[in-house]
Amino acid sequence: MSSVPFTRTAEAPRAYAKVSLQVQSSKDLPEEEPINLNIPDNYVQWVLKNQKERPPITWQTLWGELNYLSLSILTIPPAMAIWGICNVNLHWETAMWGVIYYFVTGLGITAGYHRLWAHRSYNASKPLQYALAMAGAGAVEGSIKWWSRGHRAHHRYTDTDLDPYDANKGFWWSHVGWMLVKPRRKPGVADVSDLSKSAVVKWQHRWYLYLILGMGFVFPTAVAGLGWGDWAGGFFYAATARLVFVHHSTFCVNSLAHWLGETPFDDKHTPRDHMITAFITNGEGYHNFHHQFPMDYRNAIKWYQYDPTKWFIWVCSVLGLASHLKMFPDNEVKKGQLTMQLKRLKETQDHLQFAPDHNDLPVISWDSFREQAQKRALVIIAGFIHDVSSLIDEHPGGRHLILKYVGKDATTAFFGGVYNHSNAAHNLLSMKRVGVLHGGVQHGLDDKNIPPAQRLRVARYSELLSSSGSASSTACSDVDEETLLG
Numbered sequence: 001m002s003s004v005p006f007t008r009t010a011e012a013p014r015a016y017a018k019v020s021l022q023v024q025s026s027k028d029l030p031e032e033e034p035i036n037l038n039i040p041d042n043y044v045q046w047v048l049k050n051q052k053e054r055p056p057i058t059w060q061t062l063w064g065e066l067n068y069l070s071l072s073i074l075t076i077p078p079a080m081a082i083w084g085i086c087n088v089n090l091h092w093e094t095a096m097w098g099v100i101y102y103f104v105t106g107l108g109i110t111a112g113y114h115r116l117w118a119h120r121s122y123n124a125s126k127p128l129q130y131a132l133a134m135a136g137a138g139a140v141e142g143s144i145k146w147w148s149r150g151h152r153a154h155h156r157y158t159d160t161d162l163d164p165y166d167a168n169k170g171f172w173w174s175h176v177g178w179m180l181v182k183p184r185r186k187p188g189v190a191d192v193s194d195l196s197k198s199a200v201v202k203w204q205h206r207w208y209l210y211l212i213l214g215m216g217f218v219f220p221t222a223v224a225g226l227g228w229g230d231w232a233g234g235f236f237y238a239a240t241a242r243l244v245f246v247h248h249s250t251f252c253v254n255s256l257a258h259w260l261g262e263t264p265f266d267d268k269h270t271p272r273d274h275m276i277t278a279f280i281t282n283g284e285g286y287h288n289f290h291h292q293f294p295m296d297y298r299n300a301i302k303w304y305q306y307d308p309t310k311w312f313i314w315v316c317s318v319l320g321l322a323s324h325l326k327m328f329p330d331n332e333v334k335k336g337q338l339t340m341q342l343k344r345l346k347e348t349q350d351h352l353q354f355a356p357d358h359n360d361l362p363v364i365s366w367d368s369f370r371e372q373a374q375k376r377a378l379v380i381i382a383g384f385i386h387d388v389s390s391l392i393d394e395h396p397g398g399r400h401l402i403l404k405y406v407g408k409d410a411t412t413a414f415f416g417g418v419y420n421h422s423n424a425a426h427n428l429l430s431m432k433r434v435g436v437l438h439g440g441v442q443h444g445l446d447d448k449n450i451p452p453a454q455r456l457r458v459a460r461y462s463e464l465l466s467s468s469g470s471a472s473s474t475a476c477s478d479v480d481e482e483t484l485l486g
């Protein structure tokens, strides 16, 4: 898996060169200038417009477009593993060792490459850093620097053409497709100058080839061979088959975690939360949370959710090997959840019918109400005039109790005087409102004149502003509107 180095001079427009020079003369500059320090404000648009994409792949051009190194790494081990499964006996010790080493190398990626180096979500001591760099090399997914550079671009340009594994290009593209062919365009710029300064990252980058051979194949084989004499099993199961599982476990973070599950924190982009993805990926399945709060050392925030990577980092901190575990303020996390909950509630609310707005109802005098109640079943409750004709025969308490109040005020009887009606009854009654009694709505009766289903309402901020502006107009209605009733 080769990297595609980003060259700023090739991508930044000339108009910004002057700004770049001025900033470079500042005394405060770090030793190595971050690669994205002087990118233009419209960088994403600019690159998408000015940087040519590779042409679409056709059957004729396929052979020239393949990335043969990645293709070999992603096809030869599975083929070897299948051959081994068919021809080599599996000893239980080797099976156990393969599973353990799957978790060791998996954590090298999740706790090391991902949460430590790509996101700096905690600080690790030197011994832990070397251990994670070696374990991560055993997963054979490229060096820390290459991997983190791509991953930072993935977070920064999620779901765009500058995201190296853009989930909008399909499940299989984000899973393996993006590695099998030459990148269609350079990933968006992402700074990794902090990693370039790290002694451990530099060390791993320098010895990477030896580390993948040693940690990917020699070490797992030798443990089984020297431990219980199973050299062949060690090679085919603990090294090769285990490698295939670790590969696809990581790839699922780019594919499955952007495809399966819920969006409890934000639905602007594709990342999703799902327990199944968490089980497959050592806890990286709470990906909606992760994309919202990428520098949080956790993916799962509830104690019962499966996130062994978080548990590992926490244990390391207890042992003094890790420190400064970053957690996003709970208040802000809850705001994200609340936003999505309100959004879903608003969708439900928008599909329901509620009582007519009192501003839209005619205001009727007492005399007019009495007169019109001669012709149809009108009842006053909490200052509203209701046409209860359709309720007479369906009233659980019997027709007589409704007919008794036609042409009268039944507020006291409805709210407990005769029967303390349920919220459902109150909501249903409100749908029968046909007018407002002039001077009839008393202050302090909110619980009576606002139906239970409308006491809490989800509204957009702009709606709240406009409704508060029109509040003063509610009082001035005209008796002339009486003719509307009926």
Ligand SMILES: [Zn+2]
Residues within 6 Å of the ligand: 154, 253, 254, 258, 271, 287, 291
């Ligand atoms: Zn992602």
Ligand SMILES: [Zn+2]
Residues within 6 Å of the ligand: 114, 118, 119, 151, 155, 290, 294
């Ligand atoms: Zn990430």
